[in-house]
Amino acid sequence: MTDSPAPRHIPDRLDKPFRSAIFSWEALLVVVAIAIFAINSFASPYFLDPYSLSDLTFNFTEKGLIAFAMALLIISGEIDLSVAAIIALASTMTGMAVQAGADTPVLVLIGIVVGLGCGAFNGLLVTRLGLPSIVVTIGTMSLFRGIAFIILGDQAYKGYPENFAFFGQGYVWWVVSFELVLFLIAAVAYWFLLHRTIFGRRVFAIGNNPIAAQFSGVRVGRTKFILFCLTGLMSGIASVLITSRLGSTRPSIAQGYELEVITMVVLGGVSILGGAGSILGVVLAAFIMGLVTFGLGLLNVPGIVMSIFIGLLLIIVIALPIVWRRLRGGR
Amino acid sequence: MKAFLKYREIWLFAAIVLLIGLISTRFPAFADPGNLRQVFNDTSILMILALGQMVVILTRSIDLSMASNLCFTGMVVAMLNAAHPAIPIPLLIVIALLIGLVLGAINGLLVWRLNIPSIVVTLGTLTIYRGATFVLSGGAWVNADKMSPDFIGFQRAAFLGIPVLSWIAILVIALFFVLMTRTALGRSIYAIGVNPTASVYAGIDVGRTKFIVFCISGMIGGLSGYLWISRYVIASVEVANGYELNIIAACVIGGISIAGGIGSVGGAVLGALFLGIISNALPVINISPFWQMAISGSAIILAVVLNARGERQQGRIILRKVEAVT
Numbered sequence: 235m236t237d238s239p240a241p242r243h244i245p246d247r248l249d250k251p252f253r254s255a256i257f258s259w260e261a262l263l264v265v266v267a268i269a270i271f272a273i274n275s276f277a278s279p280y281f282l283d284p285y286s287l288s289d290l291t292f293n294f295t296e297k298g299l300i301a302f303a304m305a306l307l308i309i310s311g312e313i314d315l316s317v318a319a320i321i322a323l324a325s326t327m328t329g330m331a332v333q334a335g336a337d338t339p340v341l342v343l344i345g346i347v348v349g350l351g352c353g354a355f356n357g358l359l360v361t362r363l364g365l366p367s368i369v370v371t372i373g374t375m376s377l378f379r380g381i382a383f384i385i386l387g388d389q390a391y392k393g394y395p396e397n398f399a400f401f402g403q404g405y406v407w408w409v410v411s412f413e414l415v416l417f418l419i420a421a422v423a424y425w426f427l428l429h430r431t432i433f434g435r436r437v438f439a440i441g442n443n444p445i446a447a448q449f450s451g452v453r454v455g456r457t458k459f460i461l462f463c464l465t466g467l468m469s470g471i472a473s474v475l476i477t478s479r480l481g482s483t484r485p486s487i488a489q490g491y492e493l494e495v496i497t498m499v500v501l502g503g504v505s506i507l508g509g510a511g512s513i514l515g516v517v518l519a520a521f522i523m524g525l526v527t528f529g530l531g532l533l534n535v536p537g538i539v540m541s542i543f544i545g546l547l548l549i550i551v552i553a554l555p556i557v558w559r560r561l562r563g564g565r
Numbered sequence: 566m567k568a569f570l571k572y573r574e575i576w577l578f579a580a581i582v583l584l585i586g587l588i589s590t591r592f593p594a595f596a597d598p599g600n601l602r603q604v605f606n607d608t609s610i611l612m613i614l615a616l617g618q619m620v621v622i623l624t625r626s627i628d629l630s631m632a633s634n635l636c637f638t639g640m641v642v643a644m645l646n647a648a649h650p651a652i653p654i655p656l657l658i659v660i661a662l663l664i665g666l667v668l669g670a671i672n673g674l675l676v677w678r679l680n681i682p683s684i685v686v687t688l689g690t691l692t693i694y695r696g697a698t699f700v701l702s703g704g705a706w707v708n709a710d711k712m713s714p715d716f717i718g719f720q721r722a723a724f725l726g727i728p729v730l731s732w733i734a735i736l737v738i739a740l741f742f743v744l745m746t747r748t749a750l751g752r753s754i755y756a757i758g759v760n761p762t763a764s765v766y767a768g769i770d771v772g773r774t775k776f777i778v779f780c781i782s783g784m785i786g787g788l789s790g791y792l793w794i795s796r797y798v799i800a801s802v803e804v805a806n807g808y809e810l811n812i813i814a815a816c817v818i819g820g821i822s823i824a825g826g827i828g829s830v831g832g833a834v835l836g837a838l839f840l841g842i843i844s845n846a847l848p849v850i851n852i853s854p855f856w857q858m859a860i861s862g863s864a865i866i867l868a869v870v871l872n873a874r875g876e877r878q879q880g881r882i883i884l885r886k887v888e889a890v891t
Contacts, residue, residue: 315810365869368627369823372810373865380859387855485855490807493629493688506682536704538802542696549675549689556679 259503259555263518266551270522274529281532288409292479294498294524295413296472297491298517301498302424303465305516308499309428309441310461311508312367314356317469318491319378324348324473326382329391329483338398345474346467352378353466357459367462375492382485391483402479413475417520420468425513437461441508497548498523522547573820573872577835584842591850602727608841609734610792614808615815615833616741617785620778622816623758625825626683628779630672631786632808633694638664638790640698643707643716643800650713657716661791662784668694669783673776683775691809699802707800720795730792737785742830754778758826814861815840818868839864 274281281287300317307314327348328341336344352374359370404412428434436457439447448454477483502519504511523544530540589596614631621628642661645652668690675686709717720730745751753774756764761771794800819836821828840861847854 359866359870363870363873365873366823369817369869370866372813372817373862373869375810376814376858376862376865378862380856380862383855383858384853387853493691497688500685500688506685536699538696538699538704540696541692542700545689545692545696549681549686549693552681552685553675553679556681 260512260515260518262551262554263501263503263515263522266547267518267522267525270525270529274525274532277529278532281529284409286528286532288405288411288414290524290528291411291414291417293527294520295411295417296475296479297495297498297523298417298520299420299472299475300465300468300491300495301502301516301520302420302513303461303468304495305499305502305504305511305513306424306428306434306437307458307461307465308496308504308506309508309511310437310458311441311444312360312458312461313371313496313506314353314462314465315368315371315492315496316352316356316375316378317465317472317495318488319375319382320349320352320466320469321473321476321488321491322382322485323352323378324470325477325483325487326385326391326485328473328477329394330385332391332394338395341394341398342401342474345477346470349466349468349470349473350463351466353463353469354459356466357462360462361455361459379485386483386485392481394477394481398478399481400478402475402477413479416471416475421513421517428513433457433460438509441505441510443509494523494544497544501548501551574829574831574835576871577818577820577832577839581835581839581842584839584846588842588846588850592846595846595849602731604841604845605734605838606728606731607845608837609730610789610796611811611815611841612734612834612837613737613785613792614789614812615819615837616737616830617782617789618812618816619819619821619828619830619833620741620745620754621683621782622813622821622823623754623825623828624775624778625758625761626676626775626778627687627813627823628669628672628782628786629684629687629809630668630690630694631782631789631812632805633691633698634665634668634783634786635790635793635808636802636804636806637668637694637698637701638787639794639804640702640707640790640800640802642791643712643794644702646713646716647707647711650716654715654719658788658791661787663787665783665785665787665790666780667783669780669786670776672783673779676779677772677776680772683779695802695806702800702802704802707794709798712795712798717795717798720792730796733788733792737788738830738834745830750774750777755826758824760826811840811861814865817865817872820868820872822872836868 304314304317324345328345331341331344356367356371356374359365359374360367401412406412406415428437436447436452439450439452440454440457444454473488476488480487498519499511499516500506501522502511502516504516526543526547527537527540530543531537585596585601594600614635618628618631638661641664642657645660646657672683672686672690675681676683720728720733722729724732745754753764753769756767756769757771757774764771793805797804815837816828816833817823817836818839819828819832819834821832821836843860843864844854844857847857847860
């Protein structure tokens with residue numbers, strides 16, 4: 235499903251060698267994904283079951299949703315480390331609204347609006363005050379989650395309405411979950427935004443050379459501000475999904491997600507230095523990370539050991555093309 | 566430039582004095598010299614770690630794996646001590662430094678030889694080192710009753726009225742001060758941060774210097790591993806989870822620019838002290854410890870805003886020169 239359109243999705247690249255390099259990156263990801271899929275289906279008899287495979291998708295849909303917006307942000311040369319903290323704050327606010335007797339539509343709205351607001355706050359600090367985003371978002375990471383801790387302490391919010399559970403636990407059709415559908419819709423939307431619109435071209439331009447982009451009439455600050463808002467928005471949506479799936483809110487919710495989301499984006503071939511990347515790569519990376527986590531989970535491998543595999547995967551997949559290029563160049 | 570840096574540290578120092586003053590209006594015993602010594606001792610490990618992180622950040626890199634390195638080395642040292650209590654503590658510290666050095670060298674090699682951005686490398690090793698701790702220990706804890714009395718007592722022993730832990734911190738601060746202000750390596754580290762291309766033309770091996778810098782931060786991580794475990798007398802996979810961001814926060818508050826080239830030993834130490842004072846003060850002035858995270862987050866943002874103001878003034882001068890040339 236994902237491998238055949240790959241070459242056709244890239245033609246917005248300017249120079250051909252670069253284009254083929256990106257193509258081979260996604261080809262590499264497809265190979266890795268197929269290999270892990272095959273190993274998994276041999277390793278565990280429970281893997282090739284529609285219901286298992288459906289469970290698998292929950293491992294990456296929420297983080298994947300954020301990863302799309304994060305990919306755009308990283309391509310533009312910025313980063314947002316506060317996404318998991320935004321989830322915590324948005325979820326806490328949703329929980330407060332439940333205590334006040336709010337209904338499901340209001341809860342969803344609050345989650346999304348809080349996410350958007352946090353993103354806009356990051357965006358303002360970075361673009362208006364010209365601060366480095368990595369430091370700003372380390373600060374807001376503590377601030378947002380800190381507010382959640384002040385509000386909740388060691389308590390938890392529960393008692394979400396029954397129909398609120400649909401977003402994180404509901405199925406649209408057979409084994410296709412609402413989260414998966416949302417993930418796929420977002421994938422298409424972000425693919426279109428990044429690879430088919432003027433806005434997307436501007437994101438690449440800013441990432442490659444912000445000063446040249448500025449002189450070409452791109453509103454660098456405004457574009458980056460929008461990207462921070464989008465990342466906040468996606469975190470807000472993810473917060474609704476996670477809150478609905480878990481049915482409770484603690485201030486430690488989604489702890490450590492920011493690093494997993496960034497791992498996903500980088501594994502997907504987005505350059506951490508900005509200026510290059512594709513949504514298809516991020517989708518593939520999301521699948522790969524879901525496959526690894528779920529496959530190892532079926533084999534009763536503890537989560538912390540899985541993280542070794544994710545870490546190794548990240549370094550090896552990045553190092554491989556470099557080593558290969560060097561070996562070829564060395565001859 | 567030098568006067569400017571000094572100015573910034575004096576500023577931070579004044580903020581710390583003000584903070585202590587504010588706290589002592591609610592709890593007078595806080596400003597007591599004995600208590601301040603206690604706060605310094607409590608913050609020692611963070612100060613040491615912040616110095617290790619500082620040299621990395623100065624070269625425009627970042628080491629996210631320090632807390633995982635600390636966790637892994639701490640576990641190795643604790644298990645060694647539990648299995649062979651006869652190993653003298655100084656030898657254990659050397660072992661901790663060496664393990665940390667190896668872990669740091671892995672980061673450094675990947676950054677130097679393969680040119681992978683440090684944030685990606687250390688993001689990967691962050692999870693790998695902590696996972697390796699789990700594999701090594703099988704998820705088990707090493708508790709206080711398995712550690713030898715020397716292992717726990719070494720850093721608590723008082724020397725001239727100050728615990729050994731504080732002396733180690735003072736020694737590390739002195740070493741870093743000499744390194745950054747009196748050696749060629751220190752100058753190269755600043756040079757790379759300010760302008761990597763010019764550094765190459767000045768004859769500095771940028772890749773190798775970055776490798777050395779990661780070896781330094783690795784050794785610091787290893788040393789802190791022993792100090793942390795013997796201080797909190799428990800070694801587990803969860804030790805210092807997420808602490809890498811506290812270390813970076815201390816650097817940022819200390820005025821070390823994440824863009825590289827700007828920062829000093831004094832700044833890193835004061836930044837760590839600032840965070841240490843807040844975490845020590847909250848319980849005594851009856852503020853819930855749950856406030857700590859939001860307060861340090863606000864402090865980070867405030868510090869960045871203030872530092873950026875100073876850097877922008879510099880930037881403007883450079884810009885004017887550029888305009889004059891073109």
